Amino acid sequence: MTSLLNRVARTAAAACIAGVLLAGAGRASARPEIPTVTAPAGAVRGRVEGDILSFKGIPYAAPPVGQNRWRPPLPAASWTGVKDASVYGPACIQPTPGAPNVYSDNLGATSEDCLTLNVWTGSTHGKAPVIVWIHGGALVAGSSKERLYDGARLASEGVVVVSINYRLGVLGYLAHPDLSAESPAGISGNYGLLDQIQALRWVQANIEAFGGDPDNVTIAGESAGGLSVMYLLASPLARDLFDKAIAQSAYMISTPELKTARFGAPSAEGAGSALALRLQAPSLRVLRGMDPQTLTDQAAMSGFGPFGVVDGVVLPRQLVDVFDRGEQAQVPILAGFNSGEIRSLRILAPPAPASAADYERIIRERYGDLADEFLRLYPSSGLAESILATTRDALYGWTSERLVRSQTAAGHPSFLYLFDHGYPAADQAGLHGFHASELPYMFGNLQRTPPRWPRIPAEPGEAALSDAMVDYWTSFARTGQPEAGGAPRWSPYAADGAYMAFRAAPEPSAGLMPGMFALHEQTMCRRRAGGSLAWNWNTGLASPVLPPADPACR
Structure with missing residues (x-):
């Protein structure tokens, strides 16, 4: 049924485009008119891109430059005439690339004047469901x-x-006492998140x-985009701006607080003040006068880490x-992670000890x-795999299950997945199910991967898996229920812990990694109760000594 509806939608979209674009007085050789929308x-x-209309580089906010650096975004000024929207706008300023990796790509020009968006649509008529995509990149990079x-x-x-x-990096997430002082709300940081809002x-x-x-409207994102989805779910300022959420490889880490050092991190204002000292910038005037690329590179080299800021607003x-108190946006969610998350992010995993005995002792x-x-979940008998799995689960697995548990408990059918798909080039490189490897499949862009990405074979099985994921994702955006023509039913997460495993094909499953969620939930709860330890990638061999059992952690 879903496939039939999809074919009907595509046919209707093509017909609408033909009508809108004036194919040219019946002449087969006439070129379609360039599409124009008045919003x-x-x-x-x-x-025109095949049967789809695209509009790129549309400004949604005023350029955050000069005295508008580190201020909440202002609406973009209206324009007269027709603005060209045929090419992407520049990427936001980000650190100068280092050694290339599997994710490296040429993003072209970057600029502080970067607050633009892109739209793809089958027709400018009707009211189709909307997916708003938030890119990943650790809140540091990407476009x-x-x-x-x-x-x-x-x-x-x-x-x-x-x-x-x-906005990314120091330009998107710097907090500082002087910035808070000039804010009517007495806060700073979160500028990149305010851009998303x-x-x-x-x-x-x-x-x-x-x-x-x-x-x-469905908000969706992967990695730092998934983190951003959670920030939007938690922010009162984003309430009623979306109706569903998709969080891929999100990580519900502890977050710096504006004025208080907690959970092993300095206050966000304190971190900003320390950075200004390292940069020899005694005032906001000096900081705002710095070249944005130089500022971004120096902040990154100084160890500045961009995160959202708990500011009370x-x-x-x-x-x-927020999720424990039920204060998040009350919407359905689709969330999941990949089996090999850390295979391409080995910097997040601690080095292996000299022996299995040392591992168990630590x-x-x-x-x-x-x-x-x-040790039952991550045994010393498979030391290398256990180290990778520990960090994967503490960051991504626990977060994904926590999200669907929270929304399910709030009465919103929600859906969990595990992407465990491999193909020859990825498996030969030791990258089975690596971080972000689901993206070409769910976007339907199997041949649009970065240059060093393991090449996906042009085979029917790969295309079929991609078609199913495209159907599931767009169906969820349409109705809140992921469905795919000819593919298995994806049951909502419930008492049986239902989830969908994406391997060679979609496989309905239940009971994801028994014991995984409970262990990492208990670990987080004890750290939170103690108040001095973060819960993020300091896990397994990199974990500090955990606080003892706490009555608050059932």
């Missing part, structure tokens, strides 16, 4: 114009796809002109506390009464 923000002229994120294939299934840029406001005001339904409290010293369960 409340202004008129834009895009491109909406990465080839993996081309939205044409998703749009061919009858949804409108929007991808956004947002401004983009969602733009969608509410303008997406209907592109054929989208502002009352059926944009982010009211720690993510785990784990017993660090985990105390939880050590037996830890």
Whole structure:
């Protein structure tokens, strides 16, 4: 049924485009007219890409430059005439690339004037569901114009796809006492997150002109994009701007607080003040006068780590506390992670000890009464794999299951997945199910991967898996229920712990990694109760000694 509906939607979209673009008085050789849309923000002229219309580089906020650096975003100024929207805008400023890796790609020009978005649509008529994509990159790097994120294939299934840029690194997440002092709310940081919220406001005001339904918006992102999805779920400022959420490889880590050092991290303002000292910048005037690329590179080399800030306004409290109190957005969620997350992120895993005996000794010293369960899940007999699995589960596995548990408990059917797919080039490189490897499949962009990405074979099985994932993702955006023609039913997470495993094909399953969630939930709870330890990648061999059992941690 879903496949039939998808074919009907594609046929209708093609017919609408033919009508809108004036194929040229019946002449077969006539070229279609370039598509123009007049939205409340202004008129834009895009491109025809097969059966899809694309509009790229549309400004959704004023340039955050000069005295607007480190201020909440302002709406973009309206324009007269028709703005060209045929090419992507520049990526936001990010650190100068180092040694290439599997994710490296040429993003072209970067700029502080980067707050733009892109739209793909099958028709400018009607009210199609909307997916707003938030790119990953550790809140440091990345761009909406990465080839993996081309939205044409998703749009061919009858949804409108929007991808956004947002401020990164020190330009997007610096907190500082002087910045807080000049803020009417007395806060600073979270500028990149506020950009995302401004983009969602733009969608509410303008997406209907592109054929989208502002009352059926799904936010979606992977890695730091998944973290951003959780921040948006937690932020009161984003309430009512979206209706569903997709979090891929998200990580519900502890987050710096604006004025208080907690959970092993300095206050966000304190970290900002320390950075200014290292940069020999005695005032905001000096900081705002620095070249943005130089500032970004020097901040990165100084160890500045961009995170959201618990400021009581944009982010009211720690993510785990927001979800435990039921204060998050009350929407369905689709969430999951990949079996080989850390295979391409080995910097997040601690080095192996000299022997299996050393491994067991360290784990017993660090985990105390939880050590037996830890060693059952991550045994010394498979030391290398256990180290990778520990970090994977503490960051991504635990987070994914926590999200669907929280939303299910709140009465919103939610869906869990594990991407455990391999193919020859990835498996030969030791990258089975690596971080972000689901993206070409769920975007339908198997041949749009970065240069060093293991090449996906052009085989029917790969295309079939991608088609199923595209169907599941767009169906969830449409109705809140992921469905795919000819593929198994994806049951919502419930008492049996239902999830979908994506291997050679979708496989309905239940009871993901028994004991995994409970162990990492207990670890987080004890650290939170103690107040002095972070819960993130300091896990397993890298874990500090855990606090003893606490009555608050059942």
